[in-house]
Amino acid sequence: MARRQITCIKSKTGAPRHEYITHIGGYWGWNNTKVIITEADAIQDIDSGNNSYFVKDSRGDEATVKIVKHSNGKRFLTTYPDNTTADNLSKLTEC
Numbered sequence: 001m002a003r004r005q006i007t008c009i010k011s012k013t014g015a016p017r018h019e020y021i022t023h024i025g026g027y028w029g030w031n032n033t034k035v036i037i038t039e040a041d042a043i044q045d046i047d048s049g050n051n052s053y054f055v056k057d058s059r060g061d062e063a064t065v066k067i068v069k070h071s072n073g074k075r076f077l078t079t080y081p082d083n084t085t086a087d088n089l090s091k092l093t094e095c
Contacts, residue, residue: 001049001050001051001052002028002050002051002052003051003052003053003054004026004028004051004052004053004054005026005027005028005053005054005055005056006024006025006026006053006054006055006065006089006092007025007026007027007055007092007093008024008025008026008036008092008093008094008095009021009022009023009024009025009089009090009092009093009094009095010022010023010024010025010036010094010095011090011094019074019076020090021039021076021077021089021090022038022039023036023037023038023039023095024036024037024039024042024053024077024089024095025037025095026053034095036095039076039077042065042077043067043075043076043077046065046066046067047067052064052065053065053077054079055079055088055089055092057088057091063079063080063088064079064080065077065078065079065080065089066078066079066080077089
């Protein structure tokens with residue numbers, strides 16, 4: 001299993017939290033090239049055990065990405081709480 005750092009997201013402005021992120025990106029491609037995948041593909045990666053994901057803040061602290069289920073049944077990505085209750089994914093820059 002590879003552990004991949006997410007460095008950017010694609011999002012829907014004004015969307016609810018469980019629909020906000022549409023894609024994630026990072027430098028885990030061939031020769032560390034930037035790769036952008038859908039949130040659904042990342043969820044499948046985590047479910048299958050192929051890859052795990054994390055984000056780093058400006059201090060270098062890491063927060064692991066997890067899958068949660070909204071009350072409407074939609075699964076989405078968020079981070080395990082670290083030193084803050086904020087979702088570290090939503091703070092990333094746009095890809």
